[in-house]
Amino acid sequence: MKYTMIIACMCRLLLTVTLQAQTVKPSNNPLDVPLGDPFILFDAPSETYYLYGTGGTENGFVAYKSTDLKSWEKQGVVYDAKQDKAWGTKDFWAPEVYAYGGKFYLFYSAHWKDNPTNELENYRIGVAVADQPAGPFIDRDGEPLFDPGYPIIDANVYFSDDGKLYLYYSRCCYKHPVKSAIARWAKKQGWYEEIEESWVYGVELAPDFSGIRGKPKLLLRPPTTLEDQQAEWESRSVTNREVNRRWTEGSVLFKHQDSYYMMYSANHFAGEHYAVGYATAKHPLGPFKKSAFNPVLQKNTDKGGIVSGTGHNSVLQLRDGRRLCVYHGRTTATGDQRLVFIDEMTITPAGKLIVNGPTTRTATE
Template structure:
């Protein structure tokens, strides 16, 4: 009799425990902000205490550490920061300096991106080329430096830019394709690149600007050793020609606001999801409030690309009561847990004109549409 009693009591406790677990699971699904799920709710730490433009973060699995690179922090070179949690960042030493034997750049060291390949770390960056017989004001090219670890020192590979397409270029981004091919994406500078369009006609009629210069995004195959390009660059993205184009309003704000006579398409970042290639890019003046991010999609790495009707997916929030503007030149990071982050710079009315780093979650909807949950600010 006693044995049967204890068996029945044990069964009762088992049923109660199972019911409790099921109820808690249902609560977590229906209320993701319940106590057990609070750790999964993102709390913004923006802006980070990192004064970088054009930020790029790489996760190094060997050291289980995140390393951030960007424009600024040191003259004629690049600094790095490191973090274990993406919130607290430690300023590290200078990782690249133009004061080296193979340096080809003289100033304006911009937009570094670092990739690990075959045990080495490769930094792609933009700078003003010292080979400048015509004394061009914007003689920008892209170079590659290599190091044995994420903190350098990075040494230039060849002593000259990666290639010279015959016009100034910036903002290198590299894509590693599944078939083993490599692709380089970059932006042709606005400098001496006046383009006729309905926006240019409008600016002349308004007596605002006599011409409108534009930057365009190109792609080209990259050699396996990062030492050269293969074939001719392909034009992938440019500002709209027609004012009826649904992208024209947001991509032309630097012009229509009277800020400057240039329209940018720059800061590209390519990734693939399922069978679709996504190219994120920035438009408008990087030093102004209208800098914003959009994206385009294609079925191959070199396009043709079609811009999303959802653009822009990241922009200033000052017109809706926020304090963030100048949001742009983004990259993406997949953290150690697999979450995707949009890494970009912006400004706030509290911090002034200095560009600071922001991290906000990137969502990819079932219909393939991208969404950046930002800009957010730490409460």
């Protein structure tokens, strides 16, 4: 009981630190930060924001820092796989960093070197720790956090009010063909023999980040029928003949009043149709119901804009309660290079989540 109370107090302290982030406006979009899957940590003692993401170095991660969310200074490599405890060999993706118990913990995805059957996508989730938000981060155990028996990516951690911790991740599409109306339709067109899917799972996380508690629970997946109102936008990678896969990935959880909001990304991360939706629940492990207003963030090139491929977001909550949607996208000027965007997001009194983006204008104080 005493240990549970200590963990609960630490979680409340972490939430307080998050809420005490400076009241600022988003900067110009896109930022001059060439990363995908962006995540921002606010370090209260230094009054500094740290931005992490996919890219910037080979087999590792870099960080940028800012005091105003406008001007960003590169900090160099904060995690490098050239270390004794490294278990990953390539494809280092989706870093998220959490301040916890006086340390900083980096959750990330990578290709596991333990690969006796030579799988092409042998991804797992790892945890590295550092004394400072700019690292260096050192792997905790020399192996992944856990092995569910299938490839997984995109870790996100939620610190519950009751002291429990929850881990969310995405099962990869790799070798995961799923029967659905879209799969039958694509086969009838002569396009694809099968459609692989990625699904979002959640599970309780051990308080010391040493592993998971219980069995992972399926929370979100692409729709199986054409009548489902999510089917059109979550199937665009297939219907536009980009690839024989449908994704549900890049999940992030936060609480608003008495509801849990899970934002997630669908479609091919390298394509123009990458977009964000959300679902709500009354418990961190669901059941979740997808919003009728999805997608809440998507390309605007079909409406005269210059942004596409918007997705894999994180959420930064400011001291005044406002939330910022931090995501990556591409522009007609920058081509395939993913860049970081920050836009404000709101939730109406009726509970509707709105992302005010993608924008490419200058936000003023």
